[in-house]
Amino acid sequence: MDESVVIVGAGIGGLSLALSLHARGVRVTVLERAAELREVGAAVALSANGLRPLDELGLLGELEKVSAQPTALIHRGWRDDERVTAFPVGSDGSYRRRFGAPYLGIHRAEFQRVLAGACPAGMVRLGCEVTAVDPDGTVTLASGERVRGPVVVGADGVHSRVRSVVDPAARPRYTGTSAFRGIVDVADAPLLPDPGAIQFWMGPDAHVLHYAIGPHAEQINFFAVLEGPDPWTGETGPTDTDPGTLARAFDGWSPGVVQMLTAVPQSPRWPLYTLPPMTRWSRGRVVLLGDAVHTMLPHHVQGANQSIEDAAVLADLLAAPGALDGGHTAVFDRYQRLRRARTRSIQRSSLVTSGLLHLPDGPAADARNAGLTGLDPWLTWIHGVDARADTRPVPA
Template identity: 40%
Template sequence: MARRRLRVAVVGGGIGGLATAIGLRGHGAEVVVHEQAAELTGQGAGIAIGANGHRMLRELGVTAALEGSAVRPARAEFRNWRTGRTMALHQLAGSYEERFGAPYWTVERAAVQQALLHELGEAQVRPGARVSAVEQSADGAVIRFADGSEAEADAVVGADGIHSAVRNGVFGPDDAVFSGTSGYRALVPMERLGHVRELAEPVLWLWLGPGRHFIAYPVADGTLLNFLAVVPDREWTVESWATEGSATELLRAFEGWHPFVTEIIRASGRPGRWALYDREPQRAWSSGRVTLLGDAAHPMLPHHGQGANQALEDAVVLARILGGADTDEVEQALRTYELARRPRTRLLQRGSRQNATCFQLPDGPEADARNIRLASLPDDLAWIHGHDALTALQPETSGSSA
């Protein structure tokens, strides 16, 4: 008797959700992505894709679609906030790829999302689907939506972000942890910045200063500059990609900084502004036939640049393990996935918190010691960028293709 195809409902049409659907389909599962937004817009400006994330995109077959828009920065430069002095410099083009087996990309989040959507096919995505409840039985799960509709599946994957309705419905409410900081993001056309001579070549810039830091890099084939500015702000608690700040208020926050930083801010118009939250590492991601993925499972601050990368790793690992399971093996497969992924993401959640402090030390002995440590950064981060989430799976946990 032929094995029935596994039916999986993925909640969330972001990078993690779409990647999960592609991976599961490749292992023979029937997959539908349920997205609460009316359309997929890819908010969030730019992201960095390290070698560990690039390997996952390659596994999913979407790297070719991104080659034209992704940028390969020549190097990463850490600069002093006021003087512009280079405190550390690390090559990214050439030596990085040779060491880690894949390139380092900077790319628009929307471009990655659209490449994944194109690979999956829009017919597999159901927009405007807001989850109101998730219920389980011994042999399946049902998602109920706000419009009164429902969807049955053998397994449910919650890839619906830090405010996950799936996590809330299955594990109960919990509180996000406010970092006491705000992040400002913008995509600035390079044509507005022609007078900033440092931008003549593609570089990942990290400007570190007392109480705040500023990161910038090119995306969209070098036509746009993405920046993230992180400032202390315990009054602003709105966690939303859609909220706007202003260049004027951001300039006040970076008063006295090097003209490289202030000129970019001045050209940004109305940058997006959102309060930075994460959550304490969860003791469990899976319950019965429901599991979590990406920010729904392990939201982290953006100070390692690994949020999207870890969602991609989750997606490909989950697809490998769950895609090879029979319908009566779903619960065990989800537990296996969680055990394979949770230790690594827990370390990255904690490391992202620590980086916030490290990046924002006041001038003095502690900052001087940090600057010395920056020289060994490639070795210190090798466990992140050199990781291959699939080869790390033990043979007995990797499942089998359908």
């Protein structure tokens, strides 16, 4: 079929799929509501499982130029700087040797710039708000224009419009936790130990994740998570809250953490969502990808990476002979079978991890800390998987 595959959403998942399909000779049109490409959020951590498919597209070198490679993965308690665990990541090269790609921290705007810059002219159409999607592959825009494809992919995020076509009852659920984000210059947080590492600080009813970004690791991206407010009474997206809310929540924490969190103005407060597992990922010619189908908490830093894995697998399947000429149903069924168990496992583990990171001092926290010394299998389970193992074409 000569029509282009239509992708709704030009975020990380949508652009990764577009580039993966283009590399396999499939025509693509990406419809993006925004008038300019502008990623929401501060930064993203890319682990080896997400970077290997991008490396196969020839993008790793460009990404490394604008990224920082964490020195280590470290967990700490909330009161002081004592390490609970520490695993080398970039400092000795062992992570890259083991998993076939580095671990990178990158500003979202830079990441999207690299992805968008690799797209051919005309592939991404901006200012195209989707108002309706029909299972037959017809997409209606706010302008009244209709765009039709052999396949329509909903890569439009946690509050996906396309998802309602597949399952109108599937809606993201607020988890009872929320987050503040920020980017701090390393020079403005001199009390923070190991600023070049990816670190989790764990404490009662809260935790902080941070990692370095920038080509010289000159900045730190932080993500501070709190319990509540419950119920969430704001909009589905970020909401301004009382000044000083973040500082009060982390009063008494390690001086380095407090200094980092207060070095920049308080951000809006972001509700954190998860999506109950969907039993179907497609309907007719419409299929879902990334956060649109498996929204997950960010506590394994896998949202973007799982979207990239989805894109690589779906691109392999859609590029196969006959896939776009009546073979889409079999493609969608196989895509769901290959991706559902893995994404469900990471969703579930991320949700459990939220509670573990927020334990008060005591026996339960001590048991958690003892368990963290066995993180090696966890890294392998997530970072060591080759998403394309079952779909990569065999060389002739």
